[in-house]
Amino acid sequence: MSQRQTLAAAITALSALALFAALLYLVGPERIFSGKEPGASDRRRTPPFVRKGDTVFIPDGSPYRSHIVVAPAELRNVSLSRVVPGTVEADPARTVRVLAPVNGRVSELNVELGDNVKKGQPLATIDSGDLAQAIADAEKARAAARLTKSALDRATGLNKAGGLAMRDLEQAQNDYLQATSELKRAEARLEVIGDNSKLTGQRKITLNAPIDGTITALDTAPGDFIDNTTAPMMTISNLDRVWVTASVREKDLSFVKKEERVEVSLVAYPDKKFPGKVEIISQLLEADTRRNKVRIAFDNPNGIFKLNMFATVRFFSPPSKRVVVPPSALMMVNDESSVFVEVAPWTFKRKPVEPETDIEGLTVVSGLNAGQKIVVRGGILLND
The missing domain is CATH 2.40.30.170 (Efflux pump adaptor protein, beta barrel domain)
Incomplete structure (x- = not known):
């Protein structure tokens, strides 16, 4: 073989090799060696679902069909709750706030926060100058009432004997009425002070528990000065x-x-x-x-x-008919709940619903009609 023939054969072989490499790149080795026509496998490949506007269609042959379960929404008699x-x-109605009846200093505290007490049990003792003043006022009122009563008796006798003018008798009667009124006021003041309390001297008063209960609040301590009789010292409940x-x-x-x-x-x-x-x-x-x-x-x-x-x-709430679905039917998108409703065979559309409560493994929802067919399992495959 001449040199020219050898060169021509080499060029022919290189051309054939280049053509074969181009076919491998464009078609793929699997199609060349399998003998299949290019594009045949693509035509047999089925998409899992197809979107048509706001609906999703699961075509025949899709692997999704074996994973998606459809069932109707049920109507049940349920009692909702919150x-x-x-x-x-x-x-x-069973709570009493214990107030100090007079201003003064707490000389003794007999209870602590959380203690249980019985009605009449001593709670605290107060040393009070106001109490001493109230007792003194009552004693003076009693003395004045006794004095004016004696003067009235004398004036009445003299008037009957004709030795006293009517005006003087009326004055004696007025003095006695004023003295008795002052005595009633002073005694009433002592009664208020002594209500649920015990006067233990000219200056001291002991506060007693007005009811059986527990000390639920304590706002005083030994040595504390009480200068506001409208603020509670403690609370019993x-x-x-x-x-x-x-x-x-x-x-x-x-x-x-x-x-x-x-x-x-x-x-x-x-x-x-x-x-x-x-x-x-x-x-x-x-x-x-x-x-x-x-x-x-x-x-x-x-x-x-x-x-x-x-x-x-x-x-x-009272029992009523409500639509229920399995929790697996609910899908979340942007913090909103929805279900997939079957609008045609293997064609689904997302529908927003509002879950209300869970009852016996089911979820009560609003926004869905009873009997509507929904995806109850496998909806996550469509939830994108």
């Missing part, structure tokens, strides 16, 4: 019966009816429910929080309910 925060409070006060949002007031049942849970006893009923619904809505105070009374003989305990209160 859970709101609450606190344990003393019954105002009978905790045999207490209030649980719930703060109900304005939009949930439709759930609150007087005498309706409620369930109360305490943080201290999370596994225990305390059944009760609504007794008082405040007529005043708090302007700053837009909440309403609702009170439930509980007997508390064993002291389970303690003041200022945190509680949760569940209110129930």
Whole structure:
């Protein structure tokens, strides 16, 4: 073979190799070596879903069909509920604020915060100059009443004997009336001071417990000077019966009816429910929080309910027909809940709903009609 023929054969081989490399790049080795026509596998490949406007279609052959379950929304007779925060409070009708009847210094304090006391038990002793003044005023009034009574008796006798003018008799009668009025005022003052108290001398007074209960507030100490008789020294509350006060949002007031049942849970006893009923619904809505105070009374003989305990209160509405769906049917997008409704065979459309509460493994929703077919499982595949 001549040199020219050898060169021509080499050029032909290189051209063939370059053409084969171009085919590999453009078509792919799997199509060349398999003998399949380019594009055949692409035509057999089925998309998992197809979007058509605001609907999603699952075509025949899509792997999604085996993962998506459709069922109708159910209508059930349910009682909705609302859970709101609450606190344990003393019954105002069983609470007494102990006031000092006179100004003075606390010379002795017999109780501490949280102590249980019995009616008539000594609470504190006050050394008071006002008390000494009140006793002195009463003694002077008694003396004046005795003196004017004697003068009136003499004037009456002299007038009958004709030895005293009528004007003088009337003056004696007026003096006696004024003296007796002053005596009544001074004695009434002592009675007020001695109410729930015991006068133990010219200057000292002992305050006694007006009811059985617990010292729930203490605002004094030995040596403290009392100069405001309208400020309570301490507060006594009978905790045999207490209030649980719930703060109900304005939009949930439709759930609150007087005498309706409620369930109360305490943080201290999370596994225990305390059944009760609504007794008082405040007529005043708090302007700053837009909440309403609702009170439930509980007997508390064993002291389970303690003041200022945190509680949760569940209110129930009367039973009614409501639409329920499985929780798995609910999808979240931008903090909004929705479900996928079947508008045609294997064609779904997102529909916003509002979950209200969970009951027996189902979720009560509004915005959906009973019987509408929805995706109850596998909706996450469409939720993008």
